[in-house]
Amino acid sequence: MDTGSPFKLQGLISRVEAIHQPALVSMSRALVSKVAVWLLRALKAMPSMGSVLLHILRSILSQIYQSASSRQKRGGSSIRVITDLTDPRDLAEVVDISDRLVNKARELGLPMHLDVELVITKVFGPEKMRDYGYYFVDHQQRLLFWVHDYDLSHIFFSVKGVTARDHMKEAVVTQYWWVSLLSWMHIELYPNRRELKANDHEELRNILTCAIADAATSSTPLAPFDLDTMTRMLDLVEKLQVSIGKENPYAVWVAARFAREFSRSRFINFSGQPCARLDADQCIYASHYRSSRSGPPYLIRIFDLFLFKSASVYLEELRQMWVDQIVHYPRWQKYIAKLTLEWARFTIFSTVLLTADVGVLAIPALGGGGGGGNLTNNAGSSTSGGPSPPMASQMTAAIASIYISILFAVASILTSIQLTNHVAGKEYSSATATSDLLQRIDKSLFGTDRLAIMYSLPYAFLVWGYGPIPLTVK
Numbered sequence: 001m002d003t004g005s006p007f008k009l010q011g012l013i014s015r016v017e018a019i020h021q022p023a024l025v026s027m028s029r030a031l032v033s034k035v036a037v038w039l040l041r042a043l044k045a046m047p048s049m050g051s052v053l054l055h056i057l058r059s060i061l062s063q064i065y066q067s068a069s070s071r072q073k074r075g076g077s078s079i080r081v082i083t084d085l086t087d088p089r090d091l092a093e094v095v096d097i098s099d100r101l102v103n104k105a106r107e108l109g110l111p112m113h114l115d116v117e118l119v120i121t122k123v124f125g126p127e128k129m130r131d132y133g134y135y136f137v138d139h140q141q142r143l144l145f146w147v148h149d150y151d152l153s154h155i156f157f158s159v160k161g162v163t164a165r166d167h168m169k170e171a172v173v174t175q176y177w178w179v180s181l182l183s184w185m186h187i188e189l190y191p192n193r194r195e196l197k198a199n200d201h202e203e204l205r206n207i208l209t210c211a212i213a214d215a216a217t218s219s220t221p222l223a224p225f226d227l228d229t230m231t232r233m234l235d236l237v238e239k240l241q242v243s244i245g246k247e248n249p250y251a252v253w254v255a256a257r258f259a260r261e262f263s264r265s266r267f268i269n270f271s272g273q274p275c276a277r278l279d280a281d282q283c284i285y286a287s288h289y290r291s292s293r294s295g296p297p298y299l300i301r302i303f304d305l306f307l308f309k310s311a312s313v314y315l316e317e318l319r320q321m322w323v324d325q326i327v328h329y330p331r332w333q334k335y336i337a338k339l340t341l342e343w344a345r346f347t348i349f350s351t352v353l354l355t356a357d358v359g360v361l362a363i364p365a366l367g368g369g370g371g372g373g374n375l376t377n378n379a380g381s382s383t384s385g386g387p388s389p390p391m392a393s394q395m396t397a398a399i400a401s402i403y404i405s406i407l408f409a410v411a412s413i414l415t416s417i418q419l420t421n422h423v424a425g426k427e428y429s430s431a432t433a434t435s436d437l438l439q440r441i442d443k444s445l446f447g448t449d450r451l452a453i454m455y456s457l458p459y460a461f462l463v464w465g466y467g468p469i470p471l472t473v474k
Contacts, residue, residue: 079116082190094120097132104147105136115139187256191249198244201237204255207262208234215330220279224265224431226330233258268326280328281320299449307453307460315452322438322448329431336423339455343416346458350412353465357406361399401468408465416458 081098085091098118106112116138123133136145187194211223212230223230236254243251269277275284303311321327321335427437441451 079112079114079118081118081120083120085120085122090122093132097134101134101136101147108147110136110145110147111138111140113140188253188260191252191256193247194249194252195245195247196240196243196251196255200255200259201240201244204259204262205234205237208237208258211262218279220281220331222265222269222277222280222328224261224329226333277324280331281323283323285324299446300452303453303456307456308463310456310459311449311452314455315449318448318452318455325435325439325442327431327435327438329434332428332431332434336428339423340420343420343458346462347413347416350409350416350458350462350465353462354406354409354413357402357409360402405465405468408461408467412458412461412465415461419454419458 079102081094083091083094085094097120101118102112116136118134118136120132120134123131134146136147137143138145208230211221211225212227212234215221215223215227215230225233237258240251240254266272270284277284300311300315317335321332426433428434438448438451441448444450
């Protein structure tokens with residue numbers, strides 16, 4: 001009995017299976033409903049008897065399956081129907097809906113063999129009315145299919161320019177490992193009563209080996225994980241070899257999770273297409289498909305005058321990290337680590353500058369140390385009292401420049417700390433979250449220019465803080 005993810009096996013009945021075949025169709029609908037109602041009520045009333053009742057239900061389904069197998073030899077066929085519905089009225093409707101869907105699939109000439117499954121659940125239809133949703137799964141072809149029209153753009157991960165049929169097929173294969181419809185994950189949610197196939201294990205191992213080689217020899221690899229992570233993944237896949245040919249839901253779940261990630265990466269990078277992306281920093285879209293990703297062209301030029309051209313540098317780096325509005329998370333993590341290290345250095349330099357400024361203010365000649373200061377005239381004699389007007393103006397200018405330097409040093413420290421905390425937050429915790437954040441910023445008034453200006457503030461404040469030092473020394 002499929003109970004979803006192997007980490008949720010404690011639920012006695014979270015998924016109900018039915019075998020759709022001629023023998024079940026000929027059975028009395030009333031009898032099937034009564035048996036289901038009795039079993040469900042008994043499970044709720046006597047949780048301690050769940051294992052016994054579960055064994056009874058499995059035995060009934062096993063007898064139906066054996067009957068279906070004998071009829072298949074005479075031309076019949078059977079498929080497994082999976083649903084998360086437990087209400088007896090819903091189960092009766094599921095049986096009726098599965099009849100109609102399978103009959104229509106046969107009329108269309110679609111495959112209806114033992115490796116085909118039908119998933120049925122409730123969805124929200126027009127005007128928020130409850131309706132039934134479904135999809136067929138062909139495990140031989142690793143495909144999902146429907147008997148009604150379906151808009152495949154819903155499973156394209158917002159990727160633009162998907163027109164080739166084999167490229168669309170790659171998206172559907174991704175849904176085999178990860179069904180985005182209603183956030184369902186087919187193989188990941190239904191790993192039970194499945195064997196880990198040798199060819200699936202071999203393919204996954206080859207994919208990881210190739211991705212590791214790419215990450216080790218290229219500065220712009222397309223693999224969705226870093227080198228260390230993929231090495232650990234390969235070690236884990238090697239350990240799954242003992243589960244080949246066995247019904248191990250945990251091994252199936254692990255293989256499905258890994259396969260889904262790499263399948264999605266192949267689709268996003270147009271694998272197998274003439275315009276395939278070969279490097280992480282390669283743009284494959286024409287100019288009219290690209291987002292401007294910036295504000296007016298003069299905005300950065302104006303700010304560069306005050307930020308010492310650092311805004312332009314950060315803007316170019318952001319564009320390299322967000323090629324075609326796609327975040328390659330391993331590269332993005334390295335970029336964030338680089339930014340964090342830079343801001344940490346700026347914090348150290350600003351702290352040194354702040355200490356020096358405070359030390360200069362303590363000089364007695366500038367009014368520090370608790371005294372008004374002694375000045376020496378040209379004759380070499382010492383005179384007490386206030387300085388001459390020209391000297392007083394120079395001292396005032398020096399003190400003002402020191403306070404300006406302190407202000408910029410403190411600003412550099414505060415912006416460095418704030419930005420470091422910002423990039424370590426939830427908005428940058430994953431590729432999806434980072435991409436969503438960048439898309440929101442891209443739609444704002446000044447686009448990613450605003451982000452580049454923010455990233456350049458610690459450096460600019462530090463440089464401005466060192467600016468008044470020559471005046472102070474003079």
